Amino acid sequence: MLHRAGAVVAATAAALVLGAPSAHAAPEVAVREDGRQLRAIELARQVAERQQELAALNRRADAHDRALIGRKELLARYGYRGDPDAVRVVLPMASYDLSAGFGLTGPLWEAEHGGQDFSAGAGEPLVAVAGGVVTEVAYAGPYGLRTILELPDGTEVWYCHQTDVTVAAGQQVEVADVVGSVGSTGNSTGPHLHLEVRPAGGSPVDPMDWLRAAGLTP
Ligand SMILES: [Zn+2]
Known part of the structure; x- marks a missing residue:
């Protein structure tokens, strides 16, 4: 409410x-x-x-x-139901509605939509989809308040439009650690997470494919 x-x-x-x-x-x-x-x-x-x-x-x-709650229950909130000791990837939020998908074109985006949008109330916690190092926390024009998380294989995960963040550049985070919260900063028409996944820090791929490949059902 x-x-x-x-x-x-x-x-x-x-x-x-x-x-x-x-x-x-x-x-x-x-x-x-x-x-x-x-x-x-x-x-x-x-x-x-x-x-x-x-x-x-x-x-x-x-x-x-x-x-x-226990670790197993916590991970289940983020879509992972296996052995807690074997967890590698989880969903970025516990509760959301899928909105704009990857690769769309339209007046909201300068080019193709480079990520997946997850709509939720402002302040909904965002978690690390995998363990890694935070390489950047900054306002980034249309992306709003953005956190970049780099995974051990070099994949970059971008969290955009946040209200605020709870991590700093250089910080190591574990999978499912809270990193920030949903907001509407930057080029955004309402509170949502714009999630980007960039293998080796290059061009973005569809985050839905990436999450599914990890065994999740976003
Ligand atoms: Zn988006």
């Missing part, structure tokens, strides 16, 4: 911004509409702040859950 409240506020802020005045308004209208714009900016700031708070709340709840 908290997520939904945040979304409503975000929509309201967006509507206010979209309803911004024209440059040709009469002076008294312009003053009033300047006020509207300032309120819209303030609302947008409050939305961002609220999403950060939600992400922090989610993280605490997730950490609490993790302390209570």
